[in-house]
Amino acid sequence: xxxxxxxxxxxxxxxxxxxxxxxxxxxxxxxxxxxxxxxxxxxxxxxxxxxxxxxxxxxxxxxxxxxxxxxxxxxxxxxxxxxxxxxxxxxxxxxxxxxxxxxxxxxxxxxxxxxxxxxxxxxxxxxxxxxxxxxxxxxxxxxxxxxxxxxxxxxxxxxxxxxxxxxxxxxxxxxxxxxxxxxxxxxxxxxxxxxxxxxxxxxxxxxxxxxxxxxxxxxxxxxxxxxxxxxxxxxxxxxxxxxxxxxxxxxxxxxxxxxxxxxxxxxxxxxxxxxxxxxxxxxxxxxxxxxxxxxxxxxxxxxxxxxxxxxxxxxx
Ligand code: SF4
Numbered sequence: 001x002x003x004x005x006x007x008x009x010x011x012x013x014x015x016x017x018x019x020x021x022x023x024x025x026x027x028x029x030x031x032x033x034x035x036x037x038x039x040x041x042x043x044x045x046x047x048x049x050x051x052x053x054x055x056x057x058x059x060x061x062x063x064x065x066x067x068x069x070x071x072x073x074x075x076x077x078x079x080x081x082x083x084x085x086x087x088x089x090x091x092x093x094x095x096x097x098x099x100x101x102x103x104x105x106x107x108x109x110x111x112x113x114x115x116x117x118x119x120x121x122x123x124x125x126x127x128x129x130x131x132x133x134x135x136x137x138x139x140x141x142x143x144x145x146x147x148x149x150x151x152x153x154x155x156x157x158x159x160x161x162x163x164x165x166x167x168x169x170x171x172x173x174x175x176x177x178x179x180x181x182x183x184x185x186x187x188x189x190x191x192x193x194x195x196x197x198x199x200x201x202x203x204x205x206x207x208x209x210x211x212x213x214x215x216x217x218x219x220x221x222x223x224x225x226x227x228x229x230x231x232x233x234x235x236x237x238x239x240x241x242x243x244x245x246x247x248x249x250x251x252x253x254x255x256x257x258x259x260x261x262x263x264x265x266x267x268x269x270x271x272x273x274x275x276x277x278x279x280x281x282x283x284x285x286x287x288x289x290x291x292x293x294x295x296x297x298x299x300x301x302x303x304x305x306x307x308x309x310x311x312x313x314x315x316x
């Protein structure tokens with residue numbers, strides 16, 4: 001399986017008034033073509049910064065991101081232009097990311113114009129209509145403005161806009177977090193269908209493990225700028241190994257009451273420490289129920305505990 005994205009020891013720091021904020025601090029993973037990697041963690045864990053740095057929306061502080069073997073942060077000229085067509089982003093809040101002064105038709109067609117797709121206005125309009133139908137809207141919506149739509153409809157417009165340039169890879173930056181639960185499943189199903197039809201590759205960011213289960217082939221769990229566990233979606237849910245992953249999973253309501261009884265609930269205590277001055281040793285030690293003296297001093301490295309299942313914890 002060909003690798004689409006390869007992330008090696010990626011770092012992204014921000015200078016703030018309080019000090020150096022280490023939002024992403026040495027993250028490595030790969031995504032194969034046609035695959036979905038879910039990237040999950042609490043707010044402030046660095047997942048959005050990581051995703052945006054991977055697709056070149058942010059400069060990096062260190063490490064490397066390769067898209068189909070090319071360094072994303074050194075692309076220039078034609079290669080850069082090709083990358084901005086191949087790789088698209090769907091944002092969490094379509095209301096903030098879509099221009100309220102433009103009609104839907106113009107929003108969806110913007111990328112096409114930039115990349116010279118369908119040069120004639122008539123063709124472009126036809127393609128916009130097709131795209132709106134593809135995402136469950138219709139050509140009647142083309143002349144309206146973004147404020148006239150519901151959250152779920154806006155996200156459909158955001159998806160049509162991303163797909164308008166026929167990308168290969170889509171960063172889904174918390175695309176369902178702001179939506180009602182009843183709408184979330186519809187958008188996830190739409191993204192799954194579009195992936196199957198178009199062979200898309202997704203990096204899918206969410207703060208809640210239950211949201212990524214259905215869509216992800218593999219899942220990476222982030223905590224304070226680092227990945228603490230990465231494996232297939234089924235393995236993560238069946239055999240979560242890192243204490244943080246187990247705590248996140250125990251917070252998901254389980255429909256079967258008999259399973260609920262058997263589950264040992266791990267309650268996460270304490271605040272997430274600040275990424276400006278992360279604790280030494282394991283970054284999770286201030287909240288981990290299994291922490292030992294070693295955990296406070298020595299940072300665990302991500303290592304494979306079973307084929308395709310890596311965990312950063314001294315006791316696993
Ligand atoms: Fe907990 Fe220690 Fe494992 Fe960190 S390394 S998760 S503190 S047991």
